[in-house]
Amino acid sequence: MMRAVTLVMGIDSSTQSTKALVVDADTGQVVAEGRAGHPDGTEVHPDVWWSACQEAIGQARAAAPGPVEAIAVAGQQHGMVTLDQAGAVVRPALLWNDTRSAPQARTLVARDGADAWATRTGLVPVASFTVTKLAWLAEHEPANADRVASVLLPHDWLTWRLGGQQAKHTDRGDASGTGYFSPATGQWLPDLLAESFGGRRPDLPEVLGPNQSAGRTPDGVLLGAGTGDNMGAALGLGIGPGDVVVSLGTSGTVFAVAEQPTADPTGIVAGFCDATGRFLPLVCTLNAARVLTTTATMLGTDLAGLDELARRAEPGSGGLVLLPYLDGERTPDLPDASGTLTGLRRGNATPENLARAAVEGMLCGLADGITAVRDAGVTVRRVLLIGGAARSAAVREVAGTLFGVPVEVPEPAEYVALGAARQAAWALSGAAEPPVWALRAERSEPAHTEAGQAVRAAYARARNQVHGI
Numbered sequence: 001m002m003r004a005v006t007l008v009m010g011i012d013s014s015t016q017s018t019k020a021l022v023v024d025a026d027t028g029q030v031v032a033e034g035r036a037g038h039p040d041g042t043e044v045h046p047d048v049w050w051s052a053c054q055e056a057i058g059q060a061r062a063a064a065p066g067p068v069e070a071i072a073v074a075g076q077q078h079g080m081v082t083l084d085q086a087g088a089v090v091r092p093a094l095l096w097n098d099t100r101s102a103p104q105a106r107t108l109v110a111r112d113g114a115d116a117w118a119t120r121t122g123l124v125p126v127a128s129f130t131v132t133k134l135a136w137l138a139e140h141e142p143a144n145a146d147r148v149a150s151v152l153l154p155h156d157w158l159t160w161r162l163g164g165q166q167a168k169h170t171d172r173g174d175a176s177g178t179g180y181f182s183p184a185t186g187q188w189l190p191d192l193l194a195e196s197f198g199g200r201r202p203d204l205p206e207v208l209g210p211n212q213s214a215g216r217t218p219d220g221v222l223l224g225a226g227t228g229d230n231m232g233a234a235l236g237l238g239i240g241p242g243d244v245v246v247s248l249g250t251s252g253t254v255f256a257v258a259e260q261p262t263a264d265p266t267g268i269v270a271g272f273c274d275a276t277g278r279f280l281p282l283v284c285t286l287n288a289a290r291v292l293t294t295t296a297t298m299l300g301t302d303l304a305g306l307d308e309l310a311r312r313a314e315p316g317s318g319g320l321v322l323l324p325y326l327d328g329e330r331t332p333d334l335p336d337a338s339g340t341l342t343g344l345r346r347g348n349a350t351p352e353n354l355a356r357a358a359v360e361g362m363l364c365g366l367a368d369g370i371t372a373v374r375d376a377g378v379t380v381r382r383v384l385l386i387g388g389a390a391r392s393a394a395v396r397e398v399a400g401t402l403f404g405v406p407v408e409v410p411e412p413a414e415y416v417a418l419g420a421a422r423q424a425a426w427a428l429s430g431a432a433e434p435p436v437w438a439l440r441a442e443r444s445e446p447a448h449t450e451a452g453q454a455v456r457a458a459y460a461r462a463r464n465q466v467h468g469i
């Protein structure tokens with residue numbers, strides 16, 4: 001007899017695109033997909049995400065074998081979505097990679113001290129976090145700030161739109177990236193928000209538990225709480241103790257699931273919550289996959305060409321080191337930095353070496369991130385490498401040399417959207433735990449740590465030489 005299939009949808013609204021997956025709720029098998037691009041830029045009107053979301057959902061629904069019963073959205077973290085009293089967007093959202101609020105971040109840290117921020121919010125403010133964007137708005141656009149009746153994150157806003165603009169909801173995972181939420185208590189910190197937003201007290205969405213529902217769409221589909229994209233990926237992969245994920249999308253992230261909250265006063269490890277009721281210590285760099293696309297363009301080739309060139313060069317790129325801070329950097333906290341190529345000589349100035357230096361430079365910052373999460377108390381037994389740039393063979397090989405632990409590459413898949421789908425299936429089931437879905441087949445990259453250590457040392461020297469850190 002045929003099994004009755006229950007279908008759910010997971011949406012990943014990340015920096016560069018929206019992806020929608022229709023998934024079998026019992027097995028986690030993907031049965032249909034949709035995708036739509038986002039425009040470039042660090043300031044984006046949320047309507048753009050809504051159009052992309054509609055397009056991706058339309059494609060996935062058209063290809064699906066039946067109707068979906070639940071949907072959840074995982075979105076790029078930290079983006080500042082401001083709504084007025086009538087629910088209209090006050091101004092385009094400032095995204096996680098917009099660095100204009102770096103001066104406000106410094107002022108907030110000077111005001112309360114890094115220790116106090118880390119203890120209260122799990123974070124030390126940098127330009128990425130929503131609280132600094134609100135401080136920027138209060139200082140630079142007070143008339144707009146006065147109109148703000150509520151503040152949402154990208155995933156909250158999309159969930160609210162999908163639900164026909166009824167009650168506003170978020171989850172612990174995404175809330176923990178704002179800078180006015182306590183991961184330890186699971187509560188908003190409205191006084192801290194007001195102190196940072198010129199005394200204003202906008203409404204904040206209700207924080208739902210991991211398997212709670214955010215209502216229904218006008219046509220009756222159950223809505224999951226949704227979450228941030230990194231929390232979504234952790235749920236999609238179903239990571240456990242000893243697993244550290246390195247995700248190479250627009251951002252580079254390193255994260256693991258932890259039982260206890262973390263509070264790192266250096267600000268390197270952000271003490272986020274996850275999407276299962278646990279915690280998600282995370283290190284984020286601003287420059288990941290796009291370092292490769294930019295280098296490919298510089299070399300007059302495409303990503304496949306860059307891959308071939310990088311694989312022809314020796315480890316260490318003949319002495320070339322790229323500090324890849326093309327969009328400024330968040331970790332280390334260098335919002336005004338630009339990229340630097342060091343070690344250039346007539347004898348090593350080849351396309352091959354430049355291609356490999358781009359791959360090595362992008363990954364060295366994340367290797368440092370692995371060290372930082374280990375220092376924060378995370379056990380690191382293996383790295384799971386995901387995100388768009390994990391599709392590159394050169395990236396996978398070099399990661400195996402730099403990370404110092406076994407690197408496993410799960411079958412390429414949209415793990416953020418898969419995590420959102422798993423959350424939707426969980427909300428639909430009403431069960432205490434999410435459905436058990438098998439992790440996709442993995443390939444391992446052998447670790448050659450000796451060559452990798454020399455590459456990391458050269459990177460650290462170059463960073464010290466240029467930035468004094």
Ligand SMILES: Nc1ncnc2c1ncn2[C@@H]1O[C@H](COP(=O)(O)OP(=O)(O)O)[C@@H](O)[C@H]1O
Pocket residue numbers: 014015016017248249250251289290292293303387388389390391392
């Ligand atoms: N084979 C590849 N080699 C290197 N980069 C790739 C490859 N395929 C895709 N990418 C890059 O991955 C990025 C998209 O990854 P994704 O994880 O979807 O990002 P995001 O979630 O931030 O939108 C793009 O910058 C794209 O150029």
Ligand SMILES: O=C(CO)[C@@H](O)[C@H](O)COP(=O)(O)O
Pocket residue numbers: 014015016075076077078096128177228229230249250251252253282284
């Ligand atoms: O700011 C962070 C994490 O703190 C980023 O990871 C954003 O969540 C954007 O993610 P991608 O678009 O690169 O997936």
